[in-house]
Amino acid sequence: MNIIVLAKHAPDPESEINVASDGKSVDERGLVFDINDWDRYAIEEAIRIKEEKGGEVVVVGVGSKCEDTLRKCLAMGADRAIKIPVDTSLDAYQTAEAIKEAIKDEKFDLILAGMMSQDLNNAQVGVLLAAMLDLPFATAVSVISSIEDNSLTVARELEGGYNEEVTLPTPCLITVQSGINEPRYVSIMGIKRAKTKEMKEVSVSPTTSTLEVEKMYLPPVKKAEMIEGDPSEIANKLIEILKDRGLI
Amino acid sequence: MMRVFVIAEHRMGELNPISIEMLNLANALKGDGTSEAVVIGKDINAYAEELAKYADVVWKIEDNSLENYNPELYIDVLMQLFANNKPDVVLIGNTSCGSEYAPYLAVKLNAPIATDVVAVNATDGMKVSRYLFQGKLMTDLKLKDAETYVLTIRQGVFKEGVEVNGEIKDAGIKPSKEPARKFVQYIEPEVGEVDISQAEVIVAVGRGIDDESNIELAEELAELLGGVVAGSRPVIDNGWLPKDRQVGISGKIVKPKLYLALGISGAFQHVMGMKDSELIIAVNKDPEAPIFGVAHYGIVGDIFEVFPELVEKLNEMKG
Numbered sequence: 414m415n416i417i418v419l420a421k422h423a424p425d426p427e428s429e430i431n432v433a434s435d436g437k438s439v440d441e442r443g444l445v446f447d448i449n450d451w452d453r454y455a456i457e458e459a460i461r462i463k464e465e466k467g468g469e470v471v472v473v474g475v476g477s478k479c480e481d482t483l484r485k486c487l488a489m490g491a492d493r494a495i496k497i498p499v500d501t502s503l504d505a506y507q508t509a510e511a512i513k514e515a516i517k518d519e520k521f522d523l524i525l526a527g528m529m530s531q532d533l534n535n536a537q538v539g540v541l542l543a544a545m546l547d548l549p550f551a552t553a554v555s556v557i558s559s560i561e562d563n564s565l566t567v568a569r570e571l572e573g574g575y576n577e578e579v580t581l582p583t584p585c586l587i588t589v590q591s592g593i594n595e596p597r598y599v600s601i602m603g604i605k606r607a608k609t610k611e612m613k614e615v616s617v618s619p620t621t622s623t624l625e626v627e628k629m630y631l632p633p634v635k636k637a638e639m640i641e642g643d644p645s646e647i648a649n650k651l652i653e654i655l656k657d658r659g660l661i
Numbered sequence: 662m663m664r665v666f667v668i669a670e671h672r673m674g675e676l677n678p679i680s681i682e683m684l685n686l687a688n689a690l691k692g693d694g695t696s697e698a699v700v701i702g703k704d705i706n707a708y709a710e711e712l713a714k715y716a717d718v719v720w721k722i723e724d725n726s727l728e729n730y731n732p733e734l735y736i737d738v739l740m741q742l743f744a745n746n747k748p749d750v751v752l753i754g755n756t757s758c759g760s761e762y763a764p765y766l767a768v769k770l771n772a773p774i775a776t777d778v779v780a781v782n783a784t785d786g787m788k789v790s791r792y793l794f795q796g797k798l799m800t801d802l803k804l805k806d807a808e809t810y811v812l813t814i815r816q817g818v819f820k821e822g823v824e825v826n827g828e829i830k831d832a833g834i835k836p837s838k839e840p841a842r843k844f845v846q847y848i849e850p851e852v853g854e855v856d857i858s859q860a861e862v863i864v865a866v867g868r869g870i871d872d873e874s875n876i877e878l879a880e881e882l883a884e885l886l887g888g889v890v891a892g893s894r895p896v897i898d899n900g901w902l903p904k905d906r907q908v909g910i911s912g913k914i915v916k917p918k919l920y921l922a923l924g925i926s927g928a929f930q931h932v933m934g935m936k937d938s939e940l941i942i943a944v945n946k947d948p949e950a951p952i953f954g955v956a957h958y959g960i961v962g963d964i965f966e967v968f969p970e971l972v973e974k975l976n977e978m979k980g
């Protein structure tokens with residue numbers, strides 16, 4: 414089974430997030446980048462399928478600085494990488510168009526993407542690509558329960574702990590939900606091997622954008638009443654609150 | 662004249678409240694135009710009647726093959742409807758199913774799309790607000806001028822609205838082909854030993870708990886308070902707690918008397934599962950963590966400093 418995996422080099426939401434001086438973008442200085450969390454699960458799933466069924470795993474990244482993430486995927490076990498060195502900012506349409514263009518000569522049975530990117534939280538790129546390629550698709554997949562020659566059976570996550578089981582013919586596109594597997598750590602051997610693997614750059618010029626950022630800002634929040642002091646004082650105040658409410 | 666379409670959502674016999682919330686938004690946006698709900702399925706009269714209270718028009722698209730949601734069939738019938746009824750705006754719930762087919766529909770309609778939208782301004786082009794970084798940042802976007810826009814709408818935002826009592830129409834549309842993707846079955850959530858939705862006290866831990874071995878601390882605290890331990894999604898994804906302990910949109914909705922949130926950032930998908938708790942106390946080392954927006958009391962600090970002190974004092978009290 415030949416699999417294409419989309420992996421984004423994305424800033425960690427736990428890094429320092431500040432608005433840049435233009436008021437329309439994120440200040441890159443505080444940001445720590447790594448593979449998008451959902452894509453870690455996607456690449457792991459692809460490698461597991463390959464280990465079981467054979468075939469090739471090709472990882473695709475869009476962004477001028479996405480190399481580290483592609484290398485990480487190669488170190489985990491992907492066979493080769495395609496880097497598309499354009500920055501599409503917030504525009505999922507442009508990202509999907511660029512990927513479509515870059516993989517047009519690839520033969521694949523399955524495209525795996527993450528359910529969403531940890532910075533933009535769009536949950537769009539995978540499905541946009543499916544639409545552009547007219548592929549059957551399923552999102553938020555929590556289990557791939559069987560892989561036949563020409564079809565897959567998967568469970569996709571609904572609300573409230575429910576799942577929906579569906580079958581899809583291949584080729585198709587799936588976006589994976591976190592927790593679908595336990596992603597492996599990158600081994601030293603893996604990193605060594607990755608150095609010899611192919612990383613191809615494909616230049617694609619972005620299509621016209623579909624949106625414009627007018628403003629970026631810290632969301633207004635209603636603030637909780639803050640309890641301050643050293644740990645002992647805090648504990649005392651907490652106990653007081655709990656007593657007041659009859660909770661202890 | 663603006664036609665704002667709302668694609669209703671229902672599953673296993675229940676209309677999702679997001680359907681009505683989107684109609685509230687549609688009525689606010691439509692100006693002298695119309696709010697038009699679309700309900701797709703089998704046996705949908707009851708939904709149509711409920712929707713008609715809040716919509717100028719309700720379009721019924723009914724067929725046996727539409728009994729269970731299928732994105733290909735939804736897109737198929739919606740494209741047929743829109744061929745003769747051009748939408749200016751299509752609103753879809755930012756739910757598991759809505760967020761699945763909305764981007765596909767947008768491509769087929771050649772429409773710009775914004776997802777998980779929390780505010781809309783259509784007076785001068787199409788402007789929307791949405792969160793980034795799981796609630797830590799917000800952005801105002803202007804979508805490129807187009808004939809049709811597709812927006813997915815966050816639940817729980819547009820709760821206020823008026824009744825308009827419109828008419829119900831049968832669209833007379835059937836799917837034009839067999840879908841490639843087939844529905845097999847619904848899978849029920851696993852049932853564990855404790856039902857956290859019944860608990861009066863919940864000690865909830867997030868990624869900030871850092872390691873499986875620290876769950877013990879939470880268990881000790883829960884025991885002292887007569888409660889149970891629950892977790893945010895990453896804690897469950899990592900296998901530190903069983904799936905039935907997950908609080909949030911894809912886990913359980915809880916309303917305990919006390920919800921203690923330890924090392925949880927407060928992403929929307931988590932907050933939806935606990936925001937109605939009677940008393941919420943959050944401990945987080947990040948003063949900007951969104952959880953402080955829903956908590957009644959907040960403590961900026963390290964759980965591993967606050968925790969042991971509290972456990973010790975509670976132990977003393979118990980003697």
Ligand SMILES: Cc1cc2nc3c(=O)[nH]c(=O)nc-3n(C[C@H](O)[C@H](O)[C@H](O)COP(=O)(O)OP(=O)(O)OC[C@H]3O[C@@H](n4cnc5c(N)ncnc54)[C@H](O)[C@@H]3O)c2cc1C
Binds near residue numbers: 528924930965
């Ligand atoms: C479709 C979908 C469904 C989802 N469903 C759910 C759901 O049902 N439930 C759910 O919870 N999530 C759900 N999520 C995931 C959700 O978006 C967030 O990713 C998740 O809630 C984050 O969990 P967290 O707060 O534990 O982790 P993080 O966001 O990583 O936050 C960890 C927090 O711990 C703090 N911290 C770290 N160390 C310490 C310390 N020593 N002391 C104090 N504080 C510390 C940090 O400041 C940070 O705020 C869903 C996502 C999607 C896309």
Ligand SMILES: Nc1ncnc2c1ncn2[C@@H]1O[C@H](COP(=O)(O)O)[C@@H](O)[C@H]1O
Binds near residue numbers: 419449452474525528
């Ligand atoms: N710049 C990118 N490079 C590679 N894959 C991407 C990129 N942006 C998004 N994706 C893929 O699309 C998924 C959804 O992203 P988004 O639509 O931004 O939420 C991600 O989990 C990735 O798999």
